[in-house]
Amino acid sequence: MLIIGERINSTRKGIREMIAARDAGAILNEAVSQARAGAQFIDVNCAVTSGEELRDIEWVIGVIQNGMPGVSICIDSPDHLAIERALSAYKGTGSVIINSITAEESRCSKILPLASKYGAKLIALTMGESGMPDTAVERAAIAKTILGRVKAAGFPEEALYFDPLVRPVSTEPGQAKEFLDSIPLIRAIGNVKTICGLSNISFGLPNRSLINASFLAMAIERGLDAAIVDPLDSRLMSSLSASRALLGLDEYCGDYIRAFREGRLGNKPIEIG
Amino acid sequence: MLIIGERINSTRKGIREMIAARDAGAILNEAVSQARAGAQFIDVNCAVTSGEELRDIEWVIGVIQNGMPGVSICIDSPDHLAIERALSAYKGTGSVIINSITAEESRCSKILPLASKYGAKLIALTMGESGMPDTAVERAAIAKTILGRVKAAGFPEEALYFDPLVRPVSTEPGQAKEFLDSIPLIRAIGNVKTICGLSNISFGLPNRSLINASFLAMAIERGLDAAIVDPLDSRLMSSLSASRALLGLDEYCGDYIRAFREGRLGNKPIEIG
Numbered sequence: 001m002l003i004i005g006e007r008i009n010s011t012r013k014g015i016r017e018m019i020a021a022r023d024a025g026a027i028l029n030e031a032v033s034q035a036r037a038g039a040q041f042i043d044v045n046c047a048v049t050s051g052e053e054l055r056d057i058e059w060v061i062g063v064i065q066n067g068m069p070g071v072s073i074c075i076d077s078p079d080h081l082a083i084e085r086a087l088s089a090y091k092g093t094g095s096v097i098i099n100s101i102t103a104e105e106s107r108c109s110k111i112l113p114l115a116s117k118y119g120a121k122l123i124a125l126t127m128g129e130s131g132m133p134d135t136a137v138e139r140a141a142i143a144k145t146i147l148g149r150v151k152a153a154g155f156p157e158e159a160l161y162f163d164p165l166v167r168p169v170s171t172e173p174g175q176a177k178e179f180l181d182s183i184p185l186i187r188a189i190g191n192v193k194t195i196c197g198l199s200n201i202s203f204g205l206p207n208r209s210l211i212n213a214s215f216l217a218m219a220i221e222r223g224l225d226a227a228i229v230d231p232l233d234s235r236l237m238s239s240l241s242a243s244r245a246l247l248g249l250d251e252y253c254g255d256y257i258r259a260f261r262e263g264r265l266g267n268k269p270i271e272i273g
Numbered sequence: 274m275l276i277i278g279e280r281i282n283s284t285r286k287g288i289r290e291m292i293a294a295r296d297a298g299a300i301l302n303e304a305v306s307q308a309r310a311g312a313q314f315i316d317v318n319c320a321v322t323s324g325e326e327l328r329d330i331e332w333v334i335g336v337i338q339n340g341m342p343g344v345s346i347c348i349d350s351p352d353h354l355a356i357e358r359a360l361s362a363y364k365g366t367g368s369v370i371i372n373s374i375t376a377e378e379s380r381c382s383k384i385l386p387l388a389s390k391y392g393a394k395l396i397a398l399t400m401g402e403s404g405m406p407d408t409a410v411e412r413a414a415i416a417k418t419i420l421g422r423v424k425a426a427g428f429p430e431e432a433l434y435f436d437p438l439v440r441p442v443s444t445e446p447g448q449a450k451e452f453l454d455s456i457p458l459i460r461a462i463g464n465v466k467t468i469c470g471l472s473n474i475s476f477g478l479p480n481r482s483l484i485n486a487s488f489l490a491m492a493i494e495r496g497l498d499a500a501i502v503d504p505l506d507s508r509l510m511s512s513l514s515a516s517r518a519l520l521g522l523d524e525y526c527g528d529y530i531r532a533f534r535e536g537r538l539g540n541k542p543i544e545i546g
Contacts, residue, residue: 205530207533217488239487256478
């Protein structure tokens with residue numbers, strides 16, 4: 001299970017302020033604390049900064065990789081120029097994921113060559129030319145279209161992560177089930193992986209981390225390969241730990257027991273003396 | 274989702290002591306508190322009491338139904354004579370479930386007539402003549418054998434709950450997945466339901482309620498109809514509430530939001546004033 005830390009996102013006011021103030025220490029701290037909490041990739045989104053996305057994302061990538069040379073990055077932008085700038089700024093020894101392409105022809109044709117050139121992995125949203133899919137079957141059909149396009153461009157399918165797009169259960173009660181059912185359908189179309197941005201599921205509800213944690217357990221059980229989450233949410237990370245133990249993804253529950261001893265499952269650390 | 278409260282079980286020392294002391298107030302309190310926490314059925318197990326199971330279960334059933342005339346009961350015993358005694362003692366206006374039959378011919382032939390005579394529902398463990406099944410497919414095959422026997426006896430299949438038998442992940446890492454995969458397979462054999470005693474999954478691990486809560490989310494997602502649990506475990510019941518909201522089993526998340534307002538999701542109650 002791959003965990004991408006979502007906190008360095010310019011939709012958050014605190015992050016916008018750190019970027020505007022060029023507060024390198026605060027940005028690096030956001031990256032380090034996410035990595036310590038279990039994130040293998042750090043998502044960087046500067047799309048909502050004040051008209052200077054290209055310069056901002058270049059600066060953020062620089063700050064993070066200076067402090068953490070082995071860091072792996074998820075580049076998250078609607079603008080292919082910002083993606084290109086971030087890719088060329090990245091000098092780390094880790095991996096890069098680009099977030100994201102869709103079935104839209106023009107977006108594919110701009111981003112696929114970049115992904116190939118820089119050896120980046122790719123997140124593909126199952127969003128069609130005509131908008132958001134409702135059913136699991138529609139999501140898998142869009143994924144198949146995208147897979148065809150990606151393979152035609154010579155991009156390796158094993159580096160492709162499909163995001164079937166989570167929608168809030170508070171307003172669309174059937175959508176969680178459609179999302180979950182889409183995971184095995186999408187995994188069956190090829191040697192591809194699945195990913196999601198989790199927290200949208202609980203939009204509009206109280207106690208969101210409880211909903212997110214339960215949904216993560218369900219999604220891992222259905223085969224989800226990766227998730228974009230807040231790794232500082234200890235309820236969510238506890239659910240991840242328990243789910244891995246339950247599904248045989250954590251041999252002899254070793255990681256789970258270690259997390260318990262270190263007090264990372266909502267409990268106090270165990271003193272061994 | 275049907276919830277059966279498991280607390281009045283003579284494997285627990287405190288319960289054995291209440292029964293031995295004929296402490297009606299304490300036993301009734303165990304039943305009332307479980308019903309208040311969301312249990313629709315109260316499980317009664319007196320099998321480990323000191324050689325007096327028949328008299329003990331009769332007394333416990335009497336105490337509970339005197340205090341709660343509408344109570345529904347789950348009669349849990351390996352001894353068909355204790356089951357018969359409990360059935361005849363039950364005068365409540367609720368329902369009764371018998372826990373349990375297996376594929377064993379002799380047990381079926383003793384308990385099926387009792388279930389029919391008293392109009393009770395039935396839990397059937399997917400345990401074959403030759404022991405515990407390992408795979409999801411084996412569990413479904415045993416369920417099919419039992420279903421055939423049950424239908425031949427004229428018992429209505431819709432009153433049948435199959436328990437695919439949870440085994441501890443700490444010692445058998447692949448068993449949670451086999452259990453979960455068996456739920457849709459068993460539900461496909463007829464108009465039957467699925468149930469499980471949940472807590473065995475976390476045997477031998479720390480922070481058991483976290484494992485149980487994550488497993489419940491997964492099992493509900495796969496279609497589990499009923500669970501035998503400790504309804505006073507607030508983490509478990511929070512997971513149930515979130516899972517129902519996620520899967521469209523709680524219209525407009527009304528129960529979830531009410532549970533939040535009443536402080537039943539691990540939060541403080543919300544004062545409306």
